[in-house]
Amino acid sequence: MRSRISENESLKTAFRDAYSAKGREETRHEWQSQTMSRIRQIGPLKPVAGFWSAFESMVWRLAPVSCLLVLVLALFFVNMELDVDSDYLGTMAAEMEKPSLVEFFDLEG
């Protein structure tokens, strides 16, 4: 079986040595202050929002909208004139009224 070049132990060692030597090279340290100034620009961190805290914040955000909606609907229903003759509900109410009154006053023969 033909041996692989990349698996040759001497070559592998030479490559690994050359590669790890890269990690030992000297570097300047000015980048640290630049990093800190970038971090200060970002500012304090916000904690990761869990499910309930996200839910809570959403509820509070939606609360004024919900209140407004309830108010508008209440006004709408107060000002709405129900036309009993043409309204389906009115027809239903009239139909239900007859037997119930008869039953109530015990007028049935």
Added chain:
Amino acid sequence: MQNDAVRSSDEEIVRQVLGGNVNAFESVILRHRVHVLTIVKKHVPENAVEETAQEAFVRAYQALPTFKGTGAFSQWLSSIVVRTCYDYWRKAYRSQEIPISALTERHSEWLEEVIAQMPEEAPDERESQMEAREILNWALEKLSAGDRMVLELVYLEGHSVQEAAKLLGWSKANVKVRSFRVRMKLEKLLSKVKEQGRGR
């Protein structure tokens, strides 16, 4: 015992930073800069080391609320640094900023010599390192960003598939498949170098 002390103080600093003390992060940089630089220097070209290290620390800062403290902080940081290096290469490949190097007869000769050596015969380190690095850089330039990272982590640094997967945030299967393919690619590239030398 000492590790516990280091770990607990890392966690203490993290708590301070999360509590709103941004300046406490400077201690994180001071404590881990050597570790971060060692990783970055191995993976990216010299002219991009500072920028990548800076980016890695900024990313670590932004990801700090996700640090659960279940493992060592340095391990958590390493994975951020490795992923930042990977992103550096992805960006470089996209913008076609990969330097093209060429190999000469000297490299082919060196390769032949090293292969012919017995494993215990260590080649002269200084002479050898230059050629090894040039061949390695030439081969790495021919690989994609992902293949490059896998080759470096598994083949050159000797990490296990599981460790490499954890560092890159990939699945074990993905790293395993890539690792196999990239070794095949490396084999082809090295054969090419060897044959070039014979052809001359």
